[in-house]
Amino acid sequence: MTAKVSVILPVFNGERYIRKAVESVLNQTLTDFELIIVNDGSTDNTLNIINEFEDSRIVLVSQENLGPGAARNRALEKATGEYVMYLDADDWFSPDAFEIAYAEAKEKDTDFTFYQMINYDDVSGKTYPNDWFELKNFDESFEDRVFSPDEIKGSIFDLSVGVCQKIYKISFLREIDAKFPEGIFFEDMPFFYYVLLKSERISIIKRHLYFRRKHDESITHVVDGKFLDTVPAGQELIRIFIENGWYHTYIYDLLAYKINGPRFALRDIEEKYKVDMYLLIKNDYDAIKQSQYYQDYLDNLGPVKKKFFLDIIASENYEDFTRLNQQNSGPA
Known part of the structure; x- marks a missing residue:
């Protein structure tokens, strides 16, 4: 029943x-x-x-x-x-x-x-x-x-x-x-x-x-290693929007949302995870650069998110990114 x-x-x-x-x-x-x-x-x-x-x-x-x-x-x-x-x-x-x-x-x-x-x-x-x-x-x-x-x-x-x-x-x-x-x-x-x-x-x-x-063990209470998954979760989100024909309808807000999750996670994550977080984002953005969607990011991201995106791509390692991103960095 x-x-x-x-x-x-x-x-x-x-x-x-x-x-x-x-x-x-x-x-x-x-x-x-x-x-x-x-x-x-x-x-x-x-x-x-x-x-x-x-x-x-x-x-x-x-x-x-x-x-x-x-x-x-x-x-x-x-x-x-x-x-x-x-x-x-x-x-x-x-x-x-x-x-x-x-x-x-x-x-x-x-x-x-x-x-x-x-x-x-x-x-x-x-x-x-x-x-x-x-x-x-x-x-x-x-x-x-x-x-x-x-x-x-x-x-x-x-x-x-x-x-x-x-x-x-x-x-x-x-x-x-x-x-x-x-x-x-x-x-x-x-x-x-x-x-x-x-x-x-x-x-x-x-x-x-x-x-x-x-409480202290809540997933969103401490920005710990779980937040590394903001990268694959964002990749899955983009896949869903593309495969279902929603990508272009929501492109501006979608790409901002995609960038901001890992961007804030990298900023706030515990120090011991920062390099791992950076590498996940770097691999993601390098793949985007080689894809047909790269220009969409350049055309639709606001200045702060676009700088973050390009600094990640231009950098060779986390220290290099930190130096680049601090230059002429605007408000979050």
């Missing part, structure tokens, strides 16, 4: 937080769901904690550590629900999240629906908003109606790409063969843009349905 909502929860060594995440699902006001937990090669006490829950709605999948993209793809193949919602192991849902999100998606027959998230600081115990998670890019004219990607053409790169902030119609995801990139972090980003631009019916819910925990 088909559940109304399939919840996909990948977890790797999540013993500190997994209990609260699972309980937030099991205590929902909408009870017709399945919870697919993918134990992604955990080596701590995660699996024992999961096994403490005795609930027929839990489907446990165990695999070697392949990362969140592979875990989510495998879970989606198993999902039997009408709609799917995603949960990270250190976060949790509000008690009425499924009821509200499902009702909205079902009533408006959306391909996917955004809802608000709110940050929770693990140290202070306080919640705080930010503009992305508040859906501030959608003014009142978007509320309580269905819209298409064409209506937000100029602002798609200002949207939250996080997969956990939406409820998706499973038949739609399968129809378009939506898959997460595997083996890299920041896998939400290319997935989101593919799904967004393939969709026709979108809506928003201005309610906080999801709590996003910020």
